[in-house]
Amino acid sequence: MPLPKSVVEELRRVVGRESVIDSPNDLRIFERDGSIEGAMPDAVVLASSTEQVSGVIKVAARHHIPVVPRGAGTGLSGGAVTIRGGIALQVTRMRRILEIDRIAMTALVEPGVVNQELSLVAAQHGLFYAPDPSSQKACTIGGNAAENSGGPHCLYYGVTTNHVLGMEVVLADGSVHWVSGDVPDRIGLDLCGVLVGSEGTLCAITKIKVRLLRIPPSIATLLAAFPSIESASQAVSAVIGHGIVPAALEMMDNVTVGAVEAHYHAGYPTDAGAVLLVEVDGIAESTRELTVAIGKILVDNHGYGCSQRSARSASTTSCRWRTSFMRATATCTPTSCSTSAIATCCTRSRRQARRCFARSSSWAARCRANTESVWKRAPSCPGSTAKTTSMRCIASRTSSTRTASSIPARSSPTLRESRSTSRAAPGSPSRRNGGDETRGREAGHS
Ligand SMILES: Cc1cc2nc3c(=O)[nH]c(=O)nc-3n(C[C@H](O)[C@H](O)[C@H](O)COP(=O)(O)OP(=O)(O)OC[C@H]3O[C@@H](n4cnc5c(N)ncnc54)[C@H](O)[C@@H]3O)c2cc1C
Numbered sequence: 001m002p003l004p005k006s007v008v009e010e011l012r013r014v015v016g017r018e019s020v021i022d023s024p025n026d027l028r029i030f031e032r033d034g035s036i037e038g039a040m041p042d043a044v045v046l047a048s049s050t051e052q053v054s055g056v057i058k059v060a061a062r063h064h065i066p067v068v069p070r071g072a073g074t075g076l077s078g079g080a081v082t083i084r085g086g087i088a089l090q091v092t093r094m095r096r097i098l099e100i101d102r103i104a105m106t107a108l109v110e111p112g113v114v115n116q117e118l119s120l121v122a123a124q125h126g127l128f129y130a131p132d133p134s135s136q137k138a139c140t141i142g143g144n145a146a147e148n149s150g151g152p153h154c155l156y157y158g159v160t161t162n163h164v165l166g167m168e169v170v171l172a173d174g175s176v177h178w179v180s181g182d183v184p185d186r187i188g189l190d191l192c193g194v195l196v197g198s199e200g201t202l203c204a205i206t207k208i209k210v211r212l213l214r215i216p217p218s219i220a221t222l223l224a225a226f227p228s229i230e231s232a233s234q235a236v237s238a239v240i241g242h243g244i245v246p247a248a249l250e251m252m253d254n255v256t257v258g259a260v261e262a263h264y265h266a267g268y269p270t271d272a273g274a275v276l277l278v279e280v281d282g283i284a285e286s287t288r289e290l291t292v293a294i295g296k297i298l299v300d301n302h303g304y305g306c307s308q309r310s311a312r313s314a315s316t317t318s319c320r321w322r323t324s325f326m327r328a329t330a331t332c333t334p335t336s337c338s339t340s341a342i343a344t345c346c347t348r349s350r351r352q353a354r355r356c357f358a359r360s361s362s363w364a365a366r367c368r369a370n371t372e373s374v375w376k377r378a379p380s381c382p383g384s385t386a387k388t389t390s391m392r393c394i395a396s397r398t399s400s401t402r403t404a405s406s407i408p409a410r411s412s413p414t415l416r417e418s419r420s421t422s423r424a425a426p427g428s429p430s431r432r433n434g435g436d437e438t439r440g441r442e443a444g445h446s
Helices: 005-015 024-030 050-062 115-123 141-147 191-195 229-241 254-264 284-300 320-330 338-345 350-377 386-399 429-433
Strands: 043-046 067-070 087-090 097-101 106-109 164-170 176-179 204-211 218-226 248-253 274-282 304-309
Touching (some): 005 043, 050 164, 141 204, 176 191, 229 274, 254 274, 284 304
Parallel strands (some): 067 087
Antiparallel strands (some): 106 204, 164 176, 248 274
């Protein structure tokens, strides 16, 4: 239902005339995210500052209009879909990296900063941002925080919540607060722990202070083939059982290997029932030792064709296959459901892993039917194929408003609250890690 003209005018007074979209054709671009859900917002507001976000939320609160914050729209849970209509509050214009503190190893960023851009900028200081969802070339740090996203490296480094130190947020009444501290290991309420992963239901995030890590001096990636998903899962358990926590440990089933290989000729064994990719990082000596130790465990557990792959950088290594997989499957199916199965199966039992892959295949088949009809109905957008309509249009809209990263002095948060030291589960990576360090990866050793 369109918003009353008076409300649209109020919104325009807050963010400027050009920054409120209310024509149905333009709104359609924002009706979806990466999931299969869809619902048109009544208006889209492109906010450029905390003050604007606060102003928009105050207008919405006065008129009882729902507000859904939105980043790059890559979410797979439908979180950015305005399922009850209302305002889609697009924050991709807020994309400045405000501060990189190379001594404290932290960054203060606006929510619209693209995940990979942060690591690229941090790399100039020998640092990187560990949470690396496969969508990292597009998704935003705000979206990552709201979804508590992880990636291939979450096995060792943890997910987004382990790397967020503090946030500036706007609550439903438009008030602006700084939650949690801005250094690791503070005491008090863990409000970030509540808000990270809340999918935009509790607040709009307007600034995020994140922990950065040192780029490890050496990285090695091992690849091994297995006769089945069960044997590969058993090998995963064996590696962890030996007290080794690799930087990344990912499994591809036979279908995935086939799809990636057909498109990218990466040299993956297509006859294998499953393939494991194991990444270790740290000082060169420990990387070498771990590679040998893991290789032996994989072979002892029915692994074959075990080979070491060269790796260039911490942020691109093991996720490369994931990105290739997304691209490869995009050409054969409009769904990407099986990735979530792949991402999670390493931590599951063999039976669960098998069920997980099987479920994702049948889910994918069902989704394919649904999404094909959706894509057929989707309006065309100049320069886009049907499948990529919404993403491309959003990208082209937002890229024109992009500002260069700058690093001005940080404004003081309006409210500071401490947070507990124990965000991560006991013994979880980032706790052991303390946000630092070269790593010898044997838990309890090195
Ligand atoms: C190809 C592909 C690969 C993916 N791989 C992974 C992966 O490996 N791991 C993973 O975890 N996810 C993955 N995802 C899912 C998705 O990319 C992540 O959830 C990502 O964090 C979403 O970021 P976004 O900027 O696109 O957020 P959006 O999709 O725009 O929004 C996601 C949620 O965050 C909320 N939100 C966004 N910005 C704010 C803000 N400023 N304040 C408050 N709430 C906000 C929205 O309301 C919504 O609920 C993948 C998606 C795709 C399409």
